[in-house]
Amino acid sequence: MPVSNGKSSWPELANDVVLSVRDLSVDYQARRGLVKAARNVSFDLHRGESIALVGESGCGKTTLGLALVRLLVKQATIRNGQMLYQRGEKKMDVVELGQEELRQYRWAECAMVFQGAQNAFNPVLRIRDQMYDTVKAHQDSSKEEVRKRGMDLLRMVQLEPQRVIDAYPHELSGGMRQRVLIAMSLLLNPQILILDEPTTALDVITQRTIIEVLRRLKEELGFAMIFITHDLSVAAELADRVATMYAGRIIELGPVNEIFYRPAHPYSAGLIHAVPTVTGAYEELTSIEGSPPDLIDPPPGCKFHPRCGFATEVCRVDEPEGYGVGANHQAACHHWQTVRATLTEQRSQQRAERGLA
């Protein structure tokens, strides 16, 4: 349940910001203590923009995604922070919404496409009935209108509308269900679409189709997108900006090309080096040593220091805030300049070696 932070005044927000997350913290109550799954997360999402949330498993990506539609499990608490949403005259802090307002906000303003759509549909209802359920929960609409809208959307996600709309979920393949869910998420024209691992557990060709579909839909319909992924190639294709999460914090946030070509945080750099040919060039693959920290009892200072080759005394004591490392590019690392210099040097060295060979 949200804790009221007492602030009632609406802060200045730029007109093109659709969602401003400020200082958001989420805890889970576990037997051993509080799991700090998201810590003071802040970012702005602009109209029509897409942000990729990347990071290892257990770094808080899904928690953050669920918090945006307030679908966290009972054991979770939004400790502090605001989620300011605006659409024209409509302005609200999602953290403060009551049950009924929240119900209306969900799907109509902010829809979420879940990880593994295999079980996303009620097995005993046809797709058309589930679409009708969704629309009817928010507005008055006839079955014919919903059917027509549903079929248009199914066509947009490259499915055969006549066949799919009357089908039961079990009659569709995994990739089809994922696309049906994407189609359904757009039924009410939401301003924000959250996608949690939209391509995981699908074969490569289906992944391809879904990425294409999402790219086209975003252009045509102009919604803003937050997508959670550990697949950096998906991020590279779909994102305008990339946010790297580690131990519940966004540790680097910047334009997609900046992050991929000039990362300033050693963790982002590590993630990129662990994946083949995101940037097109052949480079040696390296994995990041160690594993993510315990979120109940995290290490002091920078949470990444035990795994970091650049760590010094200051990293063990002082947790870095975001440094401006470029245009619209922040990184929470004390040594970002050293990191960047070293990486550039490594790259040119590798290039030179390949040139000689």
Add this chain to the structure above:
Amino acid sequence: MSSVAVPQAQPRPGADWRRALRAVGSNFLLRRILKAILTIWFVTSLLFFLIRLMPSNPLEIYIQELMSQYSMSYQDARSQAASLFALDLDAPLWQQYVHYMSGLVRGDLGTSLRSQGTKVTDIIAKFLPWTLFSVGTALLISVIIGVGLGIVMAYRRDSWLDNVLSVFASISSSVPQFIFAVLIIVFGVRWKLLDFAALRGSTSPGIEPGFTFAFIKDIFYHAWLPIAVYVLTSIGTWMLSMRNNTLATLGEDYVTVARARGLRDTRIATSYVGRNAALPLVTSFALALAYSVGGSPVVEDTFKYVGLGYYLVQSVFQRDYSLMQGCFLVLTVAVVTANMITDLLYGVLDPRIRIGGGE
């Protein structure tokens, strides 16, 4: 040209019944009915021989009764008993079997051995309705209340209400019927709460059957104790199954997605959680309905509520072969039919189960 006979189209001898057989094989409904009939035949035959394998026989039992009641000699009792029994128990077993089966096909279940001249079908027709009424009413009550409470328990999981109801449900589902029945009688007599003499039977003597308030009141007056026992001993199972099914369904992804879609709680509780959680209970319900035909011999006997269960016990003690066979036949047909209907019903209730299998 069209009148030229094509040799392959000529039906070969025997092709007709083969085609008919194939039609039955490919039609799910027909196949299912055929299977049901075969099952009933098999069970009936098995029962026929099992019953006759029981120690002693109706004649001996009757002779023993006559000897102890009227202190007759064995010879006198035997000659008196033999004159009463129309059935020739000395005929070879296979002859008796053929005789029974040929009667069964014509809908003739024979006559009761002990009440000469009374047809078994008449006994069943007279006493089955009382059993169906008492057990059926109890079943409806316990399913409706049990399922309702199960849902409440699941939604209020780990609350004091859930804990209290869980304890009650565990007791209800584990204590046997006769314990409840005996406890009711013991405390009813001790505290002089109930007039058990008046409660005996399924109606009060002299009451006129019909759709009158007095008659309906009377049949409930006589049935309420058996009904209470049935409800108390079966409701716990319904509560626990529904609670567990609901909890499992609440954890399904599609329920979370339904909430994300902003559906109203009532819609989620009915069409998304309730419907899916109740699906597995359809089988249990159909089977319980089928077993209700046999009633509970123990409860009917304890309260002297005269239904089919009461006669089942009587016929077993008296080795009344034809009545016993008749009661078991009714039970067999009911269970087999219920299973068949459940199979067919699932195709309607759950789209994932496609009737027909192939094609």
